[in-house]
Amino acid sequence: MDFKTNTQPTGGAALAFLNATIGYDRHPALHHVSASFPAGSMTAVVGPNGAGKSTLLKAAIGHIRPIEGDVWISGCRRTEIAYLPQLAEIDRNFPLPVFDFVAMGLWRRRGAFGGFRRDDDEDVARALAGVGLIGFEQRPLDTLSGGQLQRVLFARLALQDAPLILLDEPFTAVDDRTVGDLMDIVTGWNAEGRTVVAVLHDLDLVRRSFPRTLLLARRVVAEGSTDSVLTAEHLAAARHYIEAWDEAAPYCEAEPAR
Amino acid sequence: MTFPDLLSVFTDFAFMRRALAGCLVLSVAAAPIGVFLMLRRLSLTGDAMAHAILPGVAAGYLLAGLNLWAMTAGGLVAGLAIALMASAVTRLTPLKEDTSLATLYLVSLALGVILISARGSAVDVMHLLFGSVLAIDDTALVFIGIVASITVVAFAILWRPLVMECIDPGFLKAVGGRGAVIHVAFMLVMVLNLIAGFQALGTLLSVGLMMLPAASARFWTRRLGTMTALAMFLAVVASVIGLTASFAANLPSGPAIIVAAGVLYALSVTFGPMGGLMARFRPARHRTG
Numbered sequence: 001m002d003f004k005t006n007t008q009p010t011g012g013a014a015l016a017f018l019n020a021t022i023g024y025d026r027h028p029a030l031h032h033v034s035a036s037f038p039a040g041s042m043t044a045v046v047g048p049n050g051a052g053k054s055t056l057l058k059a060a061i062g063h064i065r066p067i068e069g070d071v072w073i074s075g076c077r078r079t080e081i082a083y084l085p086q087l088a089e090i091d092r093n094f095p096l097p098v099f100d101f102v103a104m105g106l107w108r109r110r111g112a113f114g115g116f117r118r119d120d121d122e123d124v125a126r127a128l129a130g131v132g133l134i135g136f137e138q139r140p141l142d143t144l145s146g147g148q149l150q151r152v153l154f155a156r157l158a159l160q161d162a163p164l165i166l167l168d169e170p171f172t173a174v175d176d177r178t179v180g181d182l183m184d185i186v187t188g189w190n191a192e193g194r195t196v197v198a199v200l201h202d203l204d205l206v207r208r209s210f211p212r213t214l215l216l217a218r219r220v221v222a223e224g225s226t227d228s229v230l231t232a233e234h235l236a237a238a239r240h241y242i243e244a245w246d247e248a249a250p251y252c253e254a255e256p257a258r
Numbered sequence: 259m260t261f262p263d264l265l266s267v268f269t270d271f272a273f274m275r276r277a278l279a280g281c282l283v284l285s286v287a288a289a290p291i292g293v294f295l296m297l298r299r300l301s302l303t304g305d306a307m308a309h310a311i312l313p314g315v316a317a318g319y320l321l322a323g324l325n326l327w328a329m330t331a332g333g334l335v336a337g338l339a340i341a342l343m344a345s346a347v348t349r350l351t352p353l354k355e356d357t358s359l360a361t362l363y364l365v366s367l368a369l370g371v372i373l374i375s376a377r378g379s380a381v382d383v384m385h386l387l388f389g390s391v392l393a394i395d396d397t398a399l400v401f402i403g404i405v406a407s408i409t410v411v412a413f414a415i416l417w418r419p420l421v422m423e424c425i426d427p428g429f430l431k432a433v434g435g436r437g438a439v440i441h442v443a444f445m446l447v448m449v450l451n452l453i454a455g456f457q458a459l460g461t462l463l464s465v466g467l468m469m470l471p472a473a474s475a476r477f478w479t480r481r482l483g484t485m486t487a488l489a490m491f492l493a494v495v496a497s498v499i500g501l502t503a504s505f506a507a508n509l510p511s512g513p514a515i516i517v518a519a520g521v522l523y524a525l526s527v528t529f530g531p532m533g534g535l536m537a538r539f540r541p542a543r544h545r546t547g
Contacts, residue, residue, distance in 0.1 A: 061432050079434030094297055094425040095480045104422055107433045112419045140480055141425075160433075 012040040012195035013075030013163040015060055020069035021252070022052070022059045028067065029055040031219050031252070037197050037212075039075055039163075042190040044206040044226065045199045047216035047238055053199040054086055056216065057166045060197075075163055075195075080108060082162035084153055086169045086199070092141045098152055099137040102127055105159025127155040132181060147178040154182055158189075165189055167198040171205070183209055203230060217241035265498075267505045273394070277501055277511065280394045280402050284459075284467060285493030287406035288451050290413055290486045292472030294444065297482075298424050301469055302356070306363040307445070308452050308465040310340035312370030312387075315456065320377050326397050330453050337449035340366055341442075389460030389512040405454040412447045416440060421482070459512035467493055470519035477530025492522050 016036040023029045030052035037043050045053045058064045059071050061083045073081070103116070103124050110116065128136060131151040136144075144152065150170070157165060167186070171179045187209060190196045200206050206213060206226060213229040215221040217238040222229040267274050295304045314336025315329045322328035340362050347358035394402075413420075422430040423437045430437050448468075455464025471492035475485045500515030507514075528535050 063431070077434075079432070081432070083432045085428055088426060089428050090426045091297075091424060094421075095482050095485060096421065096425055097481075100421075101425065104426070104429060107422075107435070112435070113415060156429075 012038075012193050013073060013081075014039040014195065015164060015197065016072040017056070017059070018070045018072060020059065020066045020071055022055050022064055022066045022069075024064075026067070028252070029218065030059075030216070032069070033216075033220055034069075035214050035220055035223055037195060039195055040190070040193050041212055042187075042196045042210055043198070043212040043214055044210035045197060045214045045216060046201070046203065046206060046230070047221070050218070051216040051238065052218050053216055054168050057083065057168050057197070057199065060166055073164070080160075080162055080164075082157045082160040082165045084157055084165075084167045084170055086172075088153065090141070090149075092144075092149075095140060097138045097140060098128070098133070098144070099124055101141060102152060102155045102159060105156035108160065123159060124155075127158045128152075130158060131155045131185065147174045150174050150178065150182065154185055158185070162194065164195045165197070167196070169199050169201065171200070171202065179205070206230065264502045264506060267502065271505075274501065274505060276394045276396070276399055278498070280399055281467075281497035281501060281515065282494055283402050283406045284451070284455055284464075285471070285497050286490050287409040288455065288464075288468040289471050289475075289489035289493045291409070291444075291448050291451055292468030292470075293475065293482070293486050293489050294420060294424065295448070295468065296472045296476065301473075303359060304448060304452075304465045304468055306359045307337055307341065307449060309367040309370075310363040311337040311449060311452055311456075313366050313373055314339075314370075315453070316370045316373040320373060326401055330401065333453040333456070334449060336366065337452070338446070341445050341449070385460075387460050388463065388510050389456060390510070402454045405450045409447050409451060412443065416443060420444060459515060463512040463516045466516040466519060467496070470516065470523050471496065474519070474523045474526035474530075477526040477532050477534050480532055493519070496522055 014037060017030075017033050020033050021028045021031055022033070029050075033052075033056070035056075045056060047053055055064065059066055060073070061081050062071075062078050103120070105127070106116075106120055106123070110120065125137070128134060131154050133148065133151055133155065136148070136152075141149065141152070154170075165186075170182065170186075174182070183205070186196055186198065198210070200210075207230060210226055212224065213226040214223045215229050215234055215238055218241060221238045221241065222231075222234045268278050269275070292304070295301050311333035314332035314334065316332070317336075318325065318328035318330070318332030321332075340359075344355060344359040344362050347353055347362075348355040351358075419430060419435050419437075419440045422435060423440050427437050430440075451468070452464050455467060459467060471489040472485075474492050475488040478488055479485050496519035497515055500518035501511060503509060503518065504511040504514035526534065531537050
């Protein structure tokens with residue numbers, strides 16, 4: 001996407017998990033996970049349902065605190081991360097046109113009170129054009145299809161101009177053409193030097209488009225170049241590791257890190 | 259009597275003039291609150307809070323008589339206490355916010371009525387519950403003006419994060435906006451307006467001037483700014499009609515204003531182009547693309 005007016009070369013931010021145990025109600029969804037996402041990298045996070053993929057992203061933006069271990073971000077503040085949740089709790093009946101909704105992406109630049117200048121308006125228009133939604137500025141959100149709403153969310157992500165972009169299953173319930181368009185945008189973000197982490201289920205798409213992969217199954221099964229991670233043995237191991245949630249699971253005796 | 263004759267009550271009687279001024283200012287402040295309560299599906303929260311402030315107002319009344327500032331302070335304390343207790347119960351127990359708020363406001367309302375009837379007369383109860391235009395003296399007018407000014411300034415500051423908190427709270431949280439602070443500030447402004455309204459409309463009906471015009475405006479436009487302006491206008495119209503009718507037919511002012519707003523609401527539900535009943539029964543024509 002073309003952002004010449006406002007994009008100084010961003011330089012990606014780096015994200016790392018150091019022996020992090022993250023979970024709900026003392027049951028870990030992620031158990032002693034160490035993984036790193038270097039600046040400027042583009043990584044897919046894959047794994048079976050319940051592997052802790054969404055939890056990993058929520059911990060990165062600080063919605064969940066690790067029970068143990070650390071989450072490191074370098075290169076940007078935590079609130080500067082652009083995050084697309086799996087099921088955004090968006091009230092689509094709220095009477096707000098697409099333009100205003102996308103303009104929320106300028107929060108970092110304009111905050112609660114800053115006035116919108118002409119170049120802000122132009123940036124919003126350009127972001128909408130970048131996702132193929134020219135002419136949608138005044139449409140209310142509830143008239144959009146699922147794919148169009150996903151494009152709107154991507155336009156807002158683009159406006160956030162973030163050095164680190166986290167996407168939680170961004171391509172569920174959208175058609176192939178939309179996946180293609182949105183994937184091009186993601187690749188473009190990475191080409192601009194931004195760090196991209198995306199939770200995905202479509203392994204073919206991961207093989208085609210993501211250089212790095214992290215395979216999770218409540219622990220790290222494999223991490224590295226996509227070819228070396230997505231092997232038959234690793235995938236079988238990942239399926240094997242997913243046990244049922246055990247209410248009476250004994251407390252973990254592993255030595256706390258540090 | 260013709261319509262201009264009816265309106266002459268405002269020029270002829272000072273207390274009607276004060277009542278009108280109070281109601282007009284209240285309308286402008288309360289309408290945007292109603293719009294956001296409606297859009298956040300918190301309409302009944304406004305109602306619950308209106309009941310919840312009663313024991314505080316009553317305590318102020320018992321301690322200091324019909325003293326505006328004592329009643330206001332009491333109402334503020336009671337309203338905030340109920341709001342905070344409700345959210346504490348919601349966070350710490352399995353009860354949802356609607357249930358915890360309902361239990362608290364019912365007890366609060368009962369306490370309020372007991373407090374008033376312990377010392378006051380039935381007239382006092384009626385006055386606090388349903389209001390009286392005669393109660394709008396200069397002090398009350400000044401107070402209403404202060405509250406309305408606070409409301410307008412608060413909305414100017416809160417508007418953008420409030421819209422974001424309504425439409426996509428997760429995003430506001432992710433970019434570092436403080437959703438909880440926004441929510442508390444909004445509730446505070448709402449409680450202030452309810453207290454300002456009870457002089458004229460009573461605790462039970464002051465929430466009506468918030469909700470009815472907002473719900474009516476929803477049937478005429480899908481734009482937030484227009485909806486807010488229209489809600490203000492409808493509240494003003496309801497105030498003028500209600501006060502006039504209340505004088506002409508010797509009706510209690512609060513209920514008269516709310517019934518007027520109710521008539522406007524019924525018209526909106528019936529004829530409003532955005533989902534009104536008539537729009538539903540119009541022959542369905544569709545465009546080609």
